[in-house]
Amino acid sequence: MSLDRKTTALKQLQGHMWRAAFKAGSMKAEYVAPQVTLNTSLATKANTFSTSPLSPVFFEDVVPAVRKWREAGMKVYIYSSGSVEAQKLLFGHSTEGDIHELVDGHFDTKIGHKVESESYRKIASSIGCSTNNILFLTDVTREASAAEEADVHVAVVVRPGNAGLTDDEKTYFSLITSFSELYLPSSA
Numbered sequence: 001m002s003l004d005r006k007t008t009a010l011k012q013l014q015g016h017m018w019r020a021a022f023k024a025g026s027m028k029a030e031y032v033a034p035q036v037t038l039n040t041s042l043a044t045k046a047n048t049f050s051t052s053p054l055s056p057v058f059f060e061d062v063v064p065a066v067r068k069w070r071e072a073g074m075k076v077y078i079y080s081s082g083s084v085e086a087q088k089l090l091f092g093h094s095t096e097g098d099i100h101e102l103v104d105g106h107f108d109t110k111i112g113h114k115v116e117s118e119s120y121r122k123i124a125s126s127i128g129c130s131t132n133n134i135l136f137l138t139d140v141t142r143e144a145s146a147a148e149e150a151d152v153h154v155a156v157v158v159r160p161g162n163a164g165l166t167d168d169e170k171t172y173f174s175l176i177t178s179f180s181e182l183y184l185p186s187s188a
Helices: 008-024 062-071 084-092 117-127 141-149 167-172
Strands: 037-039 075-079 105-107 134-138 153-157
Touching: 062 075, 075 117, 084 105, 105 117, 117 134, 117 141, 134 141, 141 153
Parallel strands: 075 105, 134 153
Antiparallel strands: 037 075
16 A cells, blocks of 8 residues: 555455445545546546545645536546545545535546556547547646547646656646636536
8 A cells, every 4th residue: 555556456445445434434535636527528637635545635626616617517527546436435425515416427447547548538438528628637747648648638736745746847737736727618
């Protein structure tokens, strides 16, 4: 676990552990900033920051921004190295309550690894939109590069605790520090 491997089987195990912890009431999710895919298509990997594997901490700008995007007619999908089960548990046990209604679907590494461009093409096909109608938000530049290679729009989310960016990455990628910095056209 200390190596933070993105192995599908380990992430599924994590989901089972979370289910037991949520059911027992020993765990509560606080503001989610997971991998979000907005469709109008926006694909967003909202940046997750966690101090411990069983104590996720979510940034306060995420839920209000996603609500606003949803009100504008955009669809939201989550793409995470965490299992679909774990994603659903987080959204179902948020300190904001059950916020499943903000998410149209979930993807994990069963669709492919986030550093492989084909994964983004598969997501676009699955949700029925063109890759160039997707915005992917991530804090990992290798994921950003893979998404761009698939003709997906990308913004890199810079948050406390993230890996630092090189000068070249800071210049090349669009950077945001909050979801509220994004202006997204209505899908209506």
